[in-house]
Amino acid sequence: MPESQRRVTILGSTGSIGCQTIDVIERLNKQGHTFSVVGLSAGKNINLLSQQIDRLHPSAVCIKERSKVPTLYKRFPHLRILTGEEGLKKVCRMDGVDLVVNALVGAVGLGSTLESLRLGRTVALANKESLVIGGELVSELLTKYKGKILPIDSEHNALMQCLWAGKLAEVVRVIITASGGPFLHTPAKELVHVRPEQALGHPTWSMGKRISIDSATMVNKGFEVIEAHYLFSLPYEKIDVIIHPGSAIHSFVEYCDGSILAELAAPDMRIPIQYALVYPARVETGLPRLDLEKIGRIELEVLSREQFPAFVTVLSAGQIGGTAPAAINAADEVLVDRFLKEEIPFTALAEGLETILSRHIDRTVDTKQKTDFSAILATDKWAREEARDLFL
Ligand code: NAD
Ligand code: MG
Numbered sequence: 121m122p123e124s125q126r127r128v129t130i131l132g133s134t135g136s137i138g139c140q141t142i143d144v145i146e147r148l149n150k151q152g153h154t155f156s157v158v159g160l161s162a163g164k165n166i167n168l169l170s171q172q173i174d175r176l177h178p179s180a181v182c183i184k185e186r187s188k189v190p191t192l193y194k195r196f197p198h199l200r201i202l203t204g205e206e207g208l209k210k211v212c213r214m215d216g217v218d219l220v221v222n223a224l225v226g227a228v229g230l231g232s233t234l235e236s237l238r239l240g241r242t243v244a245l246a247n248k249e250s251l252v253i254g255g256e257l258v259s260e261l262l263t264k265y266k267g268k269i270l271p272i273d274s275e276h277n278a279l280m281q282c283l284w285a286g287k288l289a290e291v292v293r294v295i296i297t298a299s300g301g302p303f304l305h306t307p308a309k310e311l312v313h314v315r316p317e318q319a320l321g322h323p324t325w326s327m328g329k330r331i332s333i334d335s336a337t338m339v340n341k342g343f344e345v346i347e348a349h350y351l352f353s354l355p356y357e358k359i360d361v362i363i364h365p366g367s368a369i370h371s372f373v374e375y376c377d378g379s380i381l382a383e384l385a386a387p388d389m390r391i392p393i394q395y396a397l398v399y400p401a402r403v404e405t406g407l408p409r410l411d412l413e414k415i416g417r418i419e420l421e422v423l424s425r426e427q428f429p430a431f432v433t434v435l436s437a438g439q440i441g442g443t444a445p446a447a448i449n450a451a452d453e454v455l456v457d458r459f460l461k462e463e464i465p466f467t468a469l470a471e472g473l474e475t476i477l478s479r480h481i482d483r484t485v486d487t488k489q490k491t492d493f494s495a496i497l498a499t500d501k502w503a504r505e506e507a508r509d510l511f512l
Contacts, residue, residue, distance in 0.1 A: 126397065129159035129211050131232055132223035134168045136328040137246040137272065137389060141221050142172060144394045147406055155397070159211035161224075166191055173199065180214060182207035209235040219397065221272075222247040225330050226453050227446070227500050230254045234493070237261040244396035246272040248347045253446040253500070255350030256491050269351065270396040275344055276351055277392035278370030278383035283352065286375050294354060295372040296344055297364040298423060299324050301336040304365065308427070314466035316459065324367035324387045333456045337469050338423075342434025346445055349438065356439055363421040368410055386410045430470035433477050442491050443499035444480055450500040451476040454507035464511050472510045476503055
């Protein structure tokens with residue numbers, strides 16, 4: 121199948137990455153490519169989903185709640201409408217799908233990634249939680265069924281491009297860049313007063329709410345280290361993070377001969393999304409390009425572990441492995457939600473994660489044991505309940 125004629129299913133089509141994926145597809149089709157969207161899935165935003173159905177004519181859609189089906193059915197009586205997590209899997213299984221774009225947020229994305237890989241499909245993966253909580257399962261399925269993951273996360277998309285230049289054995293380390301978020305140099309004592317709207321205001325990227333908060337705490341960067349570990353089979357010792365506030369460089373790969381390769385592009389997620397869609401080709405994006413003359417300076421600095429304690433906790437969970445990352449992810453989903461509802465202060469995010477990780481370590485006899493899907497689900501449920509009760 122030529123890369124320009126792919127049939128795509130988009131999970132999380134009403135979110136930040138989902139909408140940008142549709143924008144890329146519509147731009148590509150205007151240039152003469154023929155991408156078709158066969159399946160869409162959304163959480164609650166029926167109005168936006170309906171507009172997308174009108175524009176893209178999918179054969180099936182999935183919505184989170186069954187209660188929304190009658191509204192959708194009234195408008196689209198001939199459309200196949202699915203619901204819930206089983207529905208998500210069904211849209212991944214649809215006949216003729218060449219590429220599943222997983223742009224769901226949170227642990228709910230794992231089932232769809234696993235289902236697609238079981239069919240040997242290619243997944244353009246934005247849902248980093250699939251690798252954070254289910255990295256071992258994903259790796260097993262990739263080996264067994266010969267599917268493929270094309271990372272949409274900009275840092276990993278950059279790494280994938282830089283890793284083409286050599287062999288994995290020649291890589292000394294990869295260096296993931298981090299903008300530092302809105303509180304890079306905010307004094308620690310002021311962080312307790314941070315309000316949701318300040319934490320949501322990312323300096324360089326416009327994203328969904330959860331990843332914006334995760335970028336402010338640097339939980340997101342910890343997740344990205346785990347993501348890189350599984351995606352590229354790299355030991356944790358070979359994955360570093362560096363602060364780069366300008367977000368022009370999306371990551372580096374350092375090779376054994378001392379050469380360091382970097383990928384640079386404008387901070388626009390549609391660039392890595394498009395690369396995943398047309399991979400391995402490269403086509404004109406029609407988007408604003410990075411203007412090197414305008415950038416002037418490229419600033420880099422060491423990530424302060426004191427400033428970002430949650431980053432350290434997530435990294436520890438990754439190194440412990442097993443179900444520890446699932447515990448941290450679930451706790452983070454709950455804590456971010458509670459912070460956005462102003463139930464807990466910003467600093468409680470890092471404190472809460474540390475507490476949940478130490479409780480997780482206490483309750484698991486052998487944290488290195490093999491991680492199956494039911495163990496991940498059980499841990500996810502346990503950590504959500506714990507996180508709901510923290511600080512009460
Ligand atoms: P978002 O919150 O904007 O969108 C999430 C989508 O998932 C929405 O369509 C929502 O309706 C759907 N959804 C959420 N819960 C659901 C459920 N239970 N069942 C069915 N659908 C559900 O999130 P986003 O910012 O687009 O991020 C999506 C993923 O991409 C995340 O894993 C994030 O870490 C990753 N990512 C995002 C960006 C970015 O710029 N936004 C960059 C890199 C990686
Ligand atoms: Mg990223």
